[in-house]
Amino acid sequence: MEVTIADLSLDLVEKICVVVLFAYIVTRTKYFTQVLGRQLDVKNRFFLVLVFGGFSIYGTYSGVELPSGAIANIRDLGPMIAGLVGGPVVGLAAGLIGGIHRYFLGGFTAVPCALATVIAGLAGGVINRWRKGDLVGIPGAMVFAFLMESFHMGLALLIARPFSEALAVVKLVSVPMILANTIGMAIFALVLTNLIKERRTAAERDGYRRELERRAYEMEIAGGIQQSFLPESPPRIEGVELAALNLPAKEVGGDFYDFIPVSQQKWGLVIADVSGKGIPAALFMALSRAVVRANAVGNPTASQAIRRANDLIVEDDKVNMFVTLFYSVLDPAGKTLTYVNAGHNPPLMLRQDGHAIALLEAKGIALGVMPDIGLEEREISLRKGDIVVLYTDGVTEAINSSEEQFGKERLTSIVEKNSNLTASGLVERIQQEVAEFSQGQPQFDDLTLMILKVA
Amino acid sequence: MEISEKSVENVDIISISGRLDAYAANDLERKLDSLITAGHVCLVVDLSRLEYISSSGLRVLLGSMKRVKKEQGDIRLTCLRPSVKEVFDMAGFTQLFRTFGNEEEAVNSFTRA
DSSP: HHHHHHHHHHHHEEEEHHHHHHHHHHHHHHHHHHHHTTTOOOHHHHHHHHHHHHHHHHHHHSSEOTSSSSSEETTTTTHHHHHHHOOOHHHHHHHHHHHHHHHHHHTTTHHHHHHHHHHHHHHHHHHHHHTOOOOOOOOHHHHHHHHHHHHHHHHHHSSSSSSSHHHHHHHHHHHHHHHHHHHHHHHHHHHHHHHHHEEEEHHHHHHHHHHHHHHHHHHHHHHHHHHHHHHHSOOOOEEEEEEEEOOOOOOOOOEEEEEOOSSSSEEEEEEEESSSOOOHHHHHHHHHHHHHHHHHHTTOHHHHHHHHHHHHHHHHOSSSSOOEEEEEEETTTTTTEEEESOOOOOOOOOTSSSSOOOOOOOOOOOSSSSSSSSOOOOOOOOOTTTTEEEEOOHHHHHHHHOOBBBBHHHHHHHHHHHHHHHHHHHHHHHHHHHHHHHTTOOOOOOHHHHHHHHO | EEEEEEEEEEEEEEEEEEOOOOHHHHHHHHHHHHHHHTOOOOOEEEEEEEEEEEEHHHHHHHHHHHHHHHHHHHEEEOOHHHHHHHHHHHHHHGGGGEESSSSHHHHHHHHHH
C-alpha cells in the first residue's frame, strides 16, 4: 500500500490526542507538582525519567512504519520535555531509555534515530540549565522541537547508509515528524502554561482569602477591645436604676456610653455618637471616650468638663471628625440631673405624674467642631418613678424592609406604655421592639440606649 | 445623590440633591476638595433638594468649612428643608454655618459684604 504524506500526517495528529491526555495527567501528578515547585529530588527525577522515557518508547511504537522500515514517530518528544522540565541528567536518562530501545529495534536508521533521541533529551536539559530552571514559553518550546527534529533528519542523512535510501526516508518522514513533534511540544507547553497560570491564580486567591480572614479576625478583636471600653455593668446607686445597651451595626462602631464617678456621691452619665462609620469612627470613639472621662472624673460641673474635653478633642482633630454627646451629672442625694447637650438627640424624660414626655434639650454644639464652645447647662429635679431615656439615632433610625424608620414616636409610646418596668426591663423591651420592627433588616447605624429610672 | 455647580461672580454655588449618606459624602468631599484646592473659597451650598443628611455629610461640610476659613472664605447654606435643618440644629451646626432663605441672599452676602 502506498503511504502518502497526508496519511502519515493524519495518523500522527491522532497520536497527538494521546499526547494531550498524557500531558494533562502527568502535569497533575504530585511529583510533577513538586518539580514545578523546583523540588527536584531523586524521587521526582526518577519519576520524570521513567514517565518520559516510557513516553518515548510509546512514541516509537505509536509511530507509523514505512515500507522502507523507517518509523515516523514522536519518540523525541518525551526526552525533550523531560530535559526542559528536569534538566540535563533527567533529559539524558529519558533519552537513553527511548534511544536504546529504538537501537535494539534495528533497521538501517537505528543508530541516527537512537542518537537523535538521546541528544533531544540532553538538548532539552541544556536549555533548562541555560534558563536556570525556568520553563521556556510556548513559542520557545516549539522552535526547539522544530530545530531538534530537523537536526534528527540531518543526522539520518549523515549516518544512515545507503544514502539514497536514507534520503528517500527523510523525504517521506521529515514533514510529518517535524510537524508532529512541534505540535506535540506546543500542546505540552500549552497545558503546562495553563497549569502554572491556574496555580498562580489559585495562590493569589488563597492569599486574598487569607488576608480577608486576617482582617475579619482583627476587626473581631478590635470590636472586643471596643466593647471593653464600655462599662461592664451600671453602678449601683441608691434610689436610682440604671441600664444601658450598645449594639454596633458592624464589628466596630462609633457610639458609646459611660458612667463616670465625678465625686463621692455624683455620677456622670454619657451617651455619644461619633460621625462616620467603621474604623475611623471607632478610633475617634476611643479618643473621645478617654478625653471625656479624664475631664469628668473629679469635676462635678458638667459644662466645664465637656468644654475642656472639647478643647482637647478639637486640638487632636485634624480629620474633621466630630462627636455628638449628651452628658449629665446625676446627684442621687439631691435628686437632680444637671446636663449639657453637645449636639446630641435630646433624651426623653417621662415624668411619673403623667406629664407629657419632655425633651432634654440645651443649646450646644457637637464636640470637635470648634474650640471654646458655649454649652448651656440645665438642671432638672428628679422624682420617684421618673424615667430618662438617652439614645442614639441608631434606635430611631432603625429601618424595616420597607425602609420606614422606627421613629421617635414609636420609642416614646413604648416608654409610656411600659413605665412600670425596671430600667433594665425597659432597655430589653425597646431592644425587642426595634428587633421586631426591623425584622433582621441589616442596620446601618449603631444602636445605643441608656435608661435612668428613679426608684 | 447628585451634585451640580455654577458660579455667580466669585461665588460658587453647589447644589446637592437626594440623600447625602456615608457613601455620597465621599463624592461631595472630592468635589469640595477640588474646588477649594483650585482657590474657590466662597461657596454657597444649595440644599433645597437635599432629602437627608447623615453625620458623614456634616463631617464633610465641617472639614470644608475649616479649609475655606483658613483662606478667609466661607460656606453658606441656603434653602434647608425642615428635616435637614433639624439635623443641623440638633448638632449645633447652625452656629457654624450661616443659612439663608434663598440663593440670591446667600450670594449677595458674599458680594456685597
